[in-house]
Amino acid sequence: MNAPTPELLKQHVIDPEICIRCNTCEETCPVDAVTHDGNNYVVDASICNHCMDCISPCPTGSIDNWRVVATPYSLEEQFSWNELPAQQELEAADSGAIEALEQEIESLLEEARKGLGGKPVAPHSASKPTVNLYNRNKPAIATVTGNFRLTHGDADSDVRHIILDFGDLPFPVLEGQSIGIVPPGTDAAGKPHLVRLYSVASSRDGEKPNAGNLALTVKREVGGVCSNYLCDLPRGAKVEVTGPFGATFLYPNDPAANIIMICTGTGSAPFRAFTERRRRAMPDAPGRLLLFFGARRPEELPYFGPLQKVPEKLLGKYFCYSRVSGQPRVYVQDRIRSEAATVAALLQDPNTHVYVCGLKGMESGVNEAFADVCRGASIDWAALRVTMREAGRYHVETY
């Protein structure tokens, strides 16, 4: 039996080198979690409920510090500090995983995982992710080494494959993780732009093995600050990158794992990474890979050409087009239904993992399709979905 992984805690701490001991936080805290001695102001981890009331009144910014810990620092330890201890090297736990250390990113991921209907759990066989190595104040600088249009020249949508090179800078990612892009400049109100998250479209060892780079799949949005910034970047341009983020929507390393991947548009990015990982690391793995991929037309399906070359043995492909003239509209949920026998068989296999990635709008359709497929096979999808989620086998990332 494996020993249970300890729950990790995001502990609120105060930087003693920046704090001026003005007592504002202690005065503000509604639950009296802040206390002090002659040396330091500190937060009692057993009381703090992360309400964040103390953050904005703090005049120094010293209050806005966090450490992910297995065992919280005691009051006595914190009283003795002359400076903040460095973040310990910790592996994210299987449950209650820390997806990001920045509030801004955490809420983005929380929003993306809403369709999950519960606490996200990483697959048991996933590698341990590194999270938030770089942040807005300390971003990694990457160089653009490629920027190619993926969609056909006459397609309405401009989706691009962008390669970012980190040189010698360590930027460890796992398939399924995201990175943050910091668009330069400020918005109309003079505020710096928000960080945007993009799923990594390449496998952990890079576009080519050990290349020190990664790829993104970016769709140009009308008026989109970050997507236009990225899509227009020439080779050689420098980009500020934060992350990596995400600790649950991850590739299962188990060769026996069946992976059902359902996506639309740029939601295909993590599945390109998954497929590439499987192809490189264990091309003969017994587990099956299925991809349900929806687009308006083949011309608008990212990676249409390269996907044709991936053998069916490695990846079962189900393309669904909703706007091909003269043909009925087919959505991913329709293909899931028409493949009911295959899907139902796989769902009953405890090695099967389901990943849904794409626009929020697809969530309910996919969910209903699974329910229909299960009903036909006398499976209670509502219950199975919970079981699968709790076992780290059901994942949603929609935006």
Added chain:
Amino acid sequence: MNLMNVDYSTKIPNNVNLAEDRQVLKALEGWHPGYLDWWNDMGPEGFQESLVYLRTAVSVDPKGWAKFDYVRMPDYRWGVLLAPQDEARLVNFGQHKGEKAWQEVPGEYRAMLRRLVVIQGDTEPASVEQQRHLGKTAPSLYDMRNLFQVNVEEGRHLWAMVYLLQKYFGRDGREEADELLRRRSGDADSPRMLGAFNEATPDWLSFFMFTFFTDRDGKMQLESLAQSGFDPLSRTCRFMLTEEAHHMFVGETGVGRVLQRTCEAMKAAGVEDASEIEKVRALGVIDLPTIQKKMNLHYTLSLDLFGSEVSTNAANFYNAGLKGRFQETKIDDDHRLTDAVYPVLKLVDGKITRVDEPALTALNMRLRDDYTEDCAKGVERWNKLIEKTGVKYRLELPHTAFHRQIGEFKNVHATPSGIIINDAEWANKRGDYLPSESDGAFIESLMQPVSEPGKYANWIAAPKVGIDNKPGEFEYVKIAA
């Protein structure tokens, strides 16, 4: 109406229901143009049209009172903001201890209270006046923004006191409110009421020292007024304290960043001995002994603000329940002090001697001791910072008897370590203890403005974190906007 939220429906943002308090609203609206005239005449010189990244309160609850945005200073929403009322609050000290806190001014204390409010109110515009020329020599946009934030908040503190005068003190209050706009810092005919607020703030090191030492007196005074049995004064001061913390921050980190830069420059140039002043100055940074002298000056000017060590006024304020001690409710005693004593340093037969005085009359002394303790902790943090760079030097607060204009020691000369010396010795040594004209001239020579985002003058280090978590290159002031 939800009193946590600020009402912007009147010209004056407020959470005191001004819209339904026609008389006070009218009085404040009558005072407003004079205030704006004062701000335009005496506020930050040369930057009234610039866009400054300031925080404004949109509510007095923790989540809402620090909203950041670009604002032209004359358009800043100065308002009347009181901490939320606690219905069960009591008078916590003095002869009325245990009574319900007063929502109106008790008739017998009217004059005393008015005096307290006016003295506090007078310091607020004074510091804006003292600091009005500093924008032109700001060492960075970040520092310039911090200066202006301090200035607009001092302006708001004036509003806070003027509201109390207009609301609770009738015609007398209105006259006092007008007087607050008439007096001028350093004016020969019509100076501000307290000494330290008539001194010049000639350079940025002085500004940082002022915000560390003199604004800290403000913090102590506000804290003891926040204990007041007169509830509106208490609530006003409690909200002001949160803003005052920003001023402490500007002072502590400002001096800290000067020390940091000096020590780093010394280490880089291989200067080990801090007393090699010319060598250090040649590096374009402020030598540590001069920083000590500046500290000696500002600390002692601020000590004078606490008044005489033994004071019947202080005793009366306390007895009446108008002004308490620092963190009164956290002190474990009877909160009446009728029989208690407190040790006070006095001059007895030419010697500095500790004498037990009745605690009631020694309240100024007690508050000053709390102040000194608070300062000493900050100085110790500066020392830690110096130590971390590897430079061997320690800053020390001077003795209470050193360089005093008010109280027990005003007629003697004492060294920073508290040894009484004669006039001739003092004349001889003064330049070692306090900044000389040439020290001032050197510092002034460094005061060259830096206005490129993310850049800092050579004599000061960059801050560790930006305001509102902004990145280093952020343009905190759009000067030509």
